[in-house]
Amino acid sequence: MPASTLSTVITGSGRYLPSQVVSNQDFLHNEFYDPSGKRLPNTNEVIIQKFQQITGIVERRFALEDQVASDLGYLAAQEAIQRANLDPETLDYIIVAHNFGDVKAGSRRVDMMPPLASRIKHKLQIANPYTVAYDLPFGCPGWLQALIQGHYFLQSGEAKKVLVIGTETLSRVSDAHDRDSMIFSDGAGAVVLEARTEGPKAGVLQHLTVSDTLTQTFWLNSSPSYNPEVSQEDLYIKMDGRKIYEYALTRVPQLIKDCLDKAQVPLSAIKKVLLHQANEKMDEAMLERLFKLYGLDTIPAGIMPMTISTLGNNSVATLPVLYDLIARGDFDGQQFQSGDLVVFASVGAGMNANAVVYRFP
Template structure:
C-alpha cells in the first residue's frame, strides 16, 4: 500500500500585531453577565501569566479567510513543485467559514470552493470539501486526505487550515485575548517508500456533556443588542477534559505505530493555551514513567501568534520545516506528531515519519 507524505507547505501570518495595549479600553463581563471590576492592565497581565499570549495577529480590513488560505496554498503548491491543475482534492478546515467584516459567517459557497476559484484551478475533477471539526480540523483533514490517497481516489491533495477568529469574538469577553487569525497549508501525495509519512492516526469524539464546552452564544453584556453569536468557551471544563484525554490519545497513536515516546522527535500540538499545552505534554511523559523532559520537543508559537485554531499546527509545521523558527528543526527520518483538541469535543493525533533523505 502506498504511504502519504507531505511534499509542500506554506503559511500566512497576518501582519497586524495586536498587543495587550489594544485591549486597555475594553469593558469586560464575566460568565454571570456582571461587569468585571478590575483594572484592565491587571486583567491583561493575569491573562498573559496563564496563557503566555503576549501578542496575536489579526486579519487586515478587506481580507477574508479564503485570502489567507490562498497565500498559504500558493506557497505550498510552489514548494511541492506541482501544477495546481494536478490537485485532485482541496480540503479546507475552518470553524466559521468566510466571515465578513461585520462578523457574519458564510459557508456558501464553501471555503474550499472559494479557494479553488481564487487559485484559478480549471480542473472540474478537483473536488472541494470544508472540514468543520473544531480546532482539530486541519489534523482531521490530513487524516481524511490519507484515506483518499491510499484508496487510489487521488494523487495530490491540498490540505488547508484557516481562521479569522478576531471577527467572531465578543468584545466584552476576556477570552477574546486568546484568539487570532492565520492560515497554513500542505500538499500531500503518495510514495511507494515503506514506513514513511502518516504511519498511524486516531480520532476521538466525545459529544455528550462535552458538546457545549466550546460553542456559540450571545454577548456577555446583556445590554448589547447586536443579534450575533460569538465564541463561548468554558475554559475550566476544557482544561480538565484535555488534560484527562489528550495524553492518552497521543500515547494510543504512538502505540499504534509500534513506537515509544523516545522515538518521537517533535510534538506539534494545537496552540490553545500554553499552560494547558505544557500540562498535556507533561502528563504524556508521565504515562511513560518520565518526570522530566526536554521542552524543545513541543515547540510553541502561541506567545507571539495567539490561537488561530485550525491554522496553528500547519503554520508551526511550515515555519519549522523552512528554518523560520529559532531553535527548532526537523530531521530526515525522524518521527513527529500532529495533535489537537477542540470543539465537539474532538481529539485527534497523527504520527508522521519523514523520509530518510529529506523533510
C-alpha cells in the same frame, strides 16, 4: 505494490499570517464582563497580566479589513503548491478546515456558501473539474482531521495529490467584552500531501480521533455577548475554559499514547510533539501528563515548539503554521530531519481530539 510501501508524505507547505499585530496592551480600554453580565471587578491591567501568565500570549495577528478567511487560505495554499513544485491542475482534492467561513470586518454574519474550498479553488484558477473541493468544520482539530482524510484518499488509490488548508479569522467572531477574546487570532496554513511508493514506509504512520459529545458538546459554542447592553442577537465564540482545560489534560495525553501504541512507536523515539497552540499552560500540562503516562519525569528540551506567545490561537491554522515555520527553517532552534518521528495532536470544539504519528522521509 504492497500497501505497506505506499506512503502519505508532505511535499510542500505554506502559511499566511496577517501583517496586523495586536498586543495585549490594545485591550486595556475594553470593558470586560462575566457570563452573568456583570463587569469584572479587577482592573484591565490585572486582567491582562493574569491572562498573559496563564496563556503565554503577548500578541496576536488580526486579518486586515479587506481580508476574509478564504483570502488567507488562498495565500497559504499558493505557497504550499509552489513549495511542492506541482501544477495545481493535478490536485485531486482540496480540503479546507475552518469553523466560521468568511466573516467580513464589522459583520457577525457567517458566510459559508459557496464553500471556502470552492472559493480558494476559484482563486487558484484551477479549471480541472476532478479537483474536488470541500470544507471540513471540526473545531480546532479540523486541519489535522482533513490531513487524515487526505491520507485515506491517497492510501486507497483514490488520489495522488491532496491540498489540505486550515484557515480562520477568529477576531471576527470574538466578543470584545469577554476576556477570552484575547486568546483568539487569525491566520492560515496549508500542506500538499502526495502518495509515494519509493523507499521505506514514511509520512503518516498512524492516526486516532475521538469525539466526546454526551456532556462535552457545548463547552465551545456560539452565544451572545457578555455585555447585556450589546445586541443579544449576534453570536460570538464562547468557551468554558476550566472544563476544556480538564478535558484536554485527561483526553489528549492518553490519545497520543494510544496512537503511538497503535503505531508501535515508543515515546522515546519521538523528536517533536506538535500540539495545537491553544493555551501555553494547557499545552505544557498535556506534555507533562503524556510523559508521566510512560513513567518519565524528564522532558527533552525543545521537544514541544510553541508559537502561541506571538501568534495566539488561530484554531485550525496553528498546526500547519507551526509545521511550516519549522519545515522552512523560520523557527530558531527547531528543524526536521529525515527519519524524524513527530506527533501532531489537537483538541477543540465538539469536543473533538485527534493525533497523527508522522515519519519524515
